[in-house]
Structures are given as structure tokens and as C-alpha cells.
Amino acid sequence: MTTGKFITFEGIDGAGKSTHLSFVAELLRARNKTVVVTREPGGTSLGEQLREILLHEKMHLETEALLMFAARREHIAQVIAPALERGDWVISDRFTDATFAYQGGGRKLERAKLDALEQWVHPHLQPDLTLLFDVPLDVARARLDATRTLDKFEQEKADFFAATRAEYLRRASEFPQRFHVIDSTQAIPTIQQQLRAIVAGIDA
Ligand SMILES: Nc1ncnc2c1ncn2[C@@H]1O[C@H](COP(=O)(O)OP(=O)(O)OP(=O)(O)O)[C@@H](O)[C@H]1O
Ligand SMILES: [Mg+2]
Numbered sequence: 001m002t003t004g005k006f007i008t009f010e011g012i013d014g015a016g017k018s019t020h021l022s023f024v025a026e027l028l029r030a031r032n033k034t035v036v037v038t039r040e041p042g043g044t045s046l047g048e049q050l051r052e053i054l055l056h057e058k059m060h061l062e063t064e065a066l067l068m069f070a071a072r073r074e075h076i077a078q079v080i081a082p083a084l085e086r087g088d089w090v091i092s093d094r095f096t097d098a099t100f101a102y103q104g105g106g107r108k109l110e111r112a113k114l115d116a117l118e119q120w121v122h123p124h125l126q127p128d129l130t131l132l133f134d135v136p137l138d139v140a141r142a143r144l145d146a147t148r149t150l151d152k153f154e155q156e157k158a159d160f161f162a163a164t165r166a167e168y169l170r171r172a173s174e175f176p177q178r179f180h181v182i183d184s185t186q187a188i189p190t191i192q193q194q195l196r197a198i199v200a201g202i203d204a
Contacts, residue, residue, distance in 0.1 A: 004033070004088045005202060006080065006125070008095040010168060011133035012161050013154045016191070017093050020133070023192055027199045028089050036083040039093035040071065041142040044078045047071040051144035055151040062113070065103045069117045070094065076122055096122070098170055099131060102153065105167025106160045130200050131186040131195070132172050135159045 007024065009017040039050040050071040054064060072095070080093045083090045096118055103109045137158055144154060172179040180198055182191055 004084050004086070004090065004130040006084060007089065007091045007129045007131065007202075008097065008127040009091065009093050009126070009131050009133070010095070010097045010101070011135070011184065012137070012140050012165050012168070013099075014142075014144035015133035015135050016143075016188075017133055017153075019188065020131075020195060021091060024131075024195055024199060025091055027196060028091075030190060031199075031203055033203075034086075034088040036088050036090045037093075038075070038078065038090065040075060040095055040098065041068055042071065043075040043092070044071075046074050051069070055153065056140075061103060061107045061109050064107070065099060065109055065114065065117065067104065068099045069121050072099075073121050076125065079124070092127075095127060097132075097168065098172060101164045101167040105163040105170075106153075106156065108163075126169055127178055129198070130172075130175070130179045130186055131198070132168055132179055132181045134165070134169065134181050135184040137165065139185055 001030050009021055009024075011017050021037060025037050028035045038164070040047070041054050042048045050067050054067055054071075059067075075092075080092070099117075100111070100114055104111050104114050140161070141158075143148065172181050182194060183189065
């Protein structure tokens with residue numbers, strides 16, 4: 001019986017998460033793993049509908065946090081938990097660290113409220129590995145501006161992203177056993193080499 005692992009990709013908008021997601025999935029498939037790739041907010045039919053609302057509607061910050069966790073509850077129930085029980089590997093583009101970083105760090109919602117929601121929604125589930133793609137804001141901004149129109153979060157000001165990035169880094173030092181911080185200013189092939197080593201380590 002194989003045991004699947006849960007890998008999350010984190011970082012501010014434009015940090016490089018999506019760029020490296022399929023690369024890591026392919027590395028794992030080459031090691032004969034069954035890999036489920038998913039994302040938050042989203043990952044289910046309900047979750048994707050909530051994503052549209054979350055990325056485009058203005059709302060109270062507590063409503064935003066509650067909807068994030070509502071989408072996550074469904075995501076865990078329908079996708080993440082069943083996959084891990086089957087022994088599959090799960091890669092999610094964002095998970096709960098993002099809610100702490102954006103709604104907690106960026107929007108300043110009290111951490112105790114987020115801790116309570118996390119305890120309610122997934123008291124026992126944590127990622128086995130969290131890859132934090134870290135870049136200065138101006139680098140992320142320049143990459144985003146070059147590619148597409150910006151959603152509600154991407155239109156936030158620099159101080160929002162500074163606080164979001166700081167909260168991500170604070171969590172990385174709080175949970176060093178599962179976080180790997182990747183300097184995402186490096187060239188893509190350099191990052192891929194590092195990802196190869198990290199994946200080999202977690203599948204040892
Ligand atoms: N190391 C890198 N060097 C140069 N460009 C990069 C690097 N990583 C990503 N990019 C480019 O930056 C842009 C944003 O990357 P990507 O979409 O992967 O970010 P993201 O973290 O998924 O952002 P979002 O949170 O908005 O989905 C893309 O155009 C991508 O090609
Ligand atoms: Mg992305």
C-alpha cells in the first residue's frame with residue numbers, strides 16, 4: 001500500500017506557483033505516483049463558483065475568510081481526502097497558508113479567528129510539503145503586468161503584498177519542517193533543479 005503526500009504551492013500573485021506546478025507533477029509521475037493537481041480557491045464545482053465570487057466581488061473581510069474556508073471544506077471532502085486515502089499524491093496551488101497570508105497578513109484579520117477556522121475545517125490535515133515561491137513585490141508585479149488583467153487581489157497596493165509576503169515568511173519559519181522557501185527571482189531552470197532535489201527528498 002502506497003501512501004500519498006500532500007504538497008502545496010504558495011506565494012504572492014506572480015511569484016511563479018503555476019509555472020512550476022506541472023513540472024513537479026511530472027517529476028512525481030516519472031516516479032510512478034498517481035498525482036492529483038488542484039487549486040484554491042476552487043478544486044470543486046462549488047469551489048470554482050466561490051472562486052469567481054472571491055476574486056471579483058468586494059465583501060467584508062470576515063465574509064472573505066469564511067468563504068475561503070467553506071470552499072476549502074468542500075475541496076477536502078470531495079478531492080483532497082479521498083485522493084490521499086487512495087494513496088494518490090495531491091498538489092494544490094494554494095491552501096490554508098494563503099488564507100493566513102492574504103486575509104491575515106494582507107487584510108489584518110485576527111490570526112485567532114483563522115486558527116479557529118483551521119481547527120474547525122481541517123484539525124488533522126496539514127501539507128507534507130509546502131513550497132513557498134518568494135519574490136520581492138516589484139518582481140512579482142512586473143511579471144503579472146506583463147501577462148494579464150488583474151483580479152481583485154492582484155489590484156491591491158504594495159503594502160498589502162508586503163504584509164502578505166511577510167506573513168508567508170513568518171509561517172515558513174514557524175513550520176520549518178514542512179516549508180521550503182524558494183528564491184523565485186532565480187532562473188526557471190535553476191528553480192527546477194532545486195525542485196528535483198526537494199521531490200527526491202520527500203519521496204525518499
Ligand atoms: N523564475 C522566473 N523567471 C522569470 N519569469 C518567471 C519566473 N517564474 C515565473 N515567471 C513568469 O511570471 C509570470 C507569473 O508566474 P505564475 O503565473 O507562475 O505566478 P503565480 O504565482 O501562479 O501567480 P498567481 O498567484 O497570480 O496565479 C508568468 O508569466 C511566468 O512565466
Ligand atoms: Mg498561478
